[in-house]
Amino acid sequence: MAIGAAAAGCTQPTAASSGADLELWTFASTHAGWFEQMAKEFEQQTGRKVKVSLIAGGTIFEQLLINLKAGGLNAPDLCDIEQGSFGSFLIGRSVPFVDLTSTLREKGYDKQLVEARQALYSWQGAAYGIEHALTPVTLFYLREPWEKAGVDPGTLETWDEFSAAALEVLPPGTRALPIPTHDWVLRQRGGDYFDADGNVAIDGELSIDTMNWMLDQERKGVFATPPGWLTDGATPAVWAEFRAGRLTSLYVPDWYAGTIASTADDFVGKWAACPLPAFEPGGRRVSCAGGTGLTILKTSKKQELAWQFMEFAMLRVPAVVARYKAINLYPPFIPAWDDPAMHDPIPFFAGQDIGELYSQLGKDVPPEYQSPYRPQLIGQELSPYILDVYQRRATPQEVFGRAADVVRAKQERGGTVG
Incomplete structure (x- = not known):
């Protein structure tokens, strides 16, 4: 499905009631804080407002499934999906997330993201999300x-x-x-x-x-x-x-x-x-362990704008470097690995350049497969x-x-x- 095509019969996202152009759900407080910073920068550059909602991890995916069964009523435009819960959304006639495969390929991002990490948010040859972290073990x-x-x-x-x-x-x-x-x-x-x-x-x-x-x-x-x-x-x-x-x-x-x-x-x-x-x-x-991917819901009436925010937050070197500095998630976005800020000494490791270790190992991180x-x-x-x-x-x-x-x-x- 091309980004920007509206799903038939879907309802207006909850962002409308708050005066926002988009709504994004996440279950992690660290992600919420970083997304809010990205939302401020996005609004400054585009004039479009993104509402970030923090929803408890024990209820977010159950609530999203309920909203989707109701035709998208009160569903967000974008949502963080924890890798262990992603399979629950693959049941049924169609996956409820926008297929990003062609867009990532056309823009060259498929070569800039660690393929093994994208496997977590892929099913039957299609990519439905972008992973936040390399999670190297x-x-x-x-x-x-x-x-x-x-x-x-x-x-x-x-x-x-x-x-x-x-x-x-x-x-x-x-x-x-x-x-x-x-x-x-x-x-x-x-x-x-x-x-x-x-x-x-x-x-x-x-x-x-x-x-x-x-x-x-x-x-x-x-x-x-x-x-x-x-x-x-x-x-x-x-x-x-x-x-x-x-x-x-x-x-x-x-x-x-x-x-x-x-x-x-x-x-x-x-x-x-x-x-x-x-x-x-x-x-x-x-090895690798864990993961969370950002997705765009098919029920969103603003899929093109949602993609613009996803690209702004997840596929720019300054953005993913800022995320690493804020919440210590080493990015699977390869162009960021050579940024000097990724190689600052880490106090936890007594000043070791941990970014160098992860950049050396990053392309060998194994895949996690979904079902x-x-x-x-x-x-x-x-x-x-x-x-x-x-x-x-x-x-x-x-x-x-x-x-x-x-x-x-x-x-x-x-x-x-x-």
Whole structure:
């Protein structure tokens, strides 16, 4: 659908009642603040007003689905869609977002955006959104314990080298890192829970082998399962393990730096970052985790203006650099990577030029694939049971196989999700 073509029978967006020309919804307060700044600049340049609405993450997508079922009544013109919820909007006769594929191609943006990140907002060959962040997963590590051990983790090129070094040089009772999240590691190896065609892949050989490798690293003493980590992430108990010298590193994305700074600010300035060890010599040394994409709703009567704002906010170097400086999201917009402001020393990493690390790894970030059944697979069929795998109460084959069977059966029936 060409940008600017109005959807038949749609209602006037809620922006009209506020005197705005466009309305944009987001669920993240950090995004809202940055969008408001973009809206001010956009109004100064075009005279057109954008209303930014912050809606709680627990309700925004449910509300949007309700509005769309009502023919677009009170729906926004643009909306941030979290990657884990995007699949819910792929159910039905047509995707409710404007297809941006031809517009991105005609303007050359398809070559300027990291293709793997755009996969999160693409379905059946069409792109329906623009991703905010590169979300590269690298190794964060505390400098002191590794320096005392005389080892630079960045020089350990493979997981075999890393594991051997961790067991040899770290003090007794110290483990290298909490056991990572399975799909993050799987993507480093080139896999995912669905393949590029939307087929279920969680029970494939690569997925099962990855989980077994992670459990084996924990058994050997390289990975750890500190209290609360598997269910709640970086709890105070986990930070206590770091403070006590029983953990040294993390397998996490760029946005996790903010998590550490906000919950354990005594660690700021004590960290460094380096590429992940590869699974084989010369292999991929980065993964990815998370994401949010900005979309244009088909029900908007101002799709052309909505595209102009999207382009202004998401596809200009000054805009994405400003976003990085404001909310620490490293952009998937490649032209911004060489901007000097992207290479300022980062206090969290003791002055390290983290932008250089991410620019080196950026084009190798693996894809995350979408499916209408992805929210069900992860939220309903996997999340309640994967703890059993980590705690060895069930095998990966059992849990992944059961989840895959349920989703495949629903796919074959053509049933709706949820």
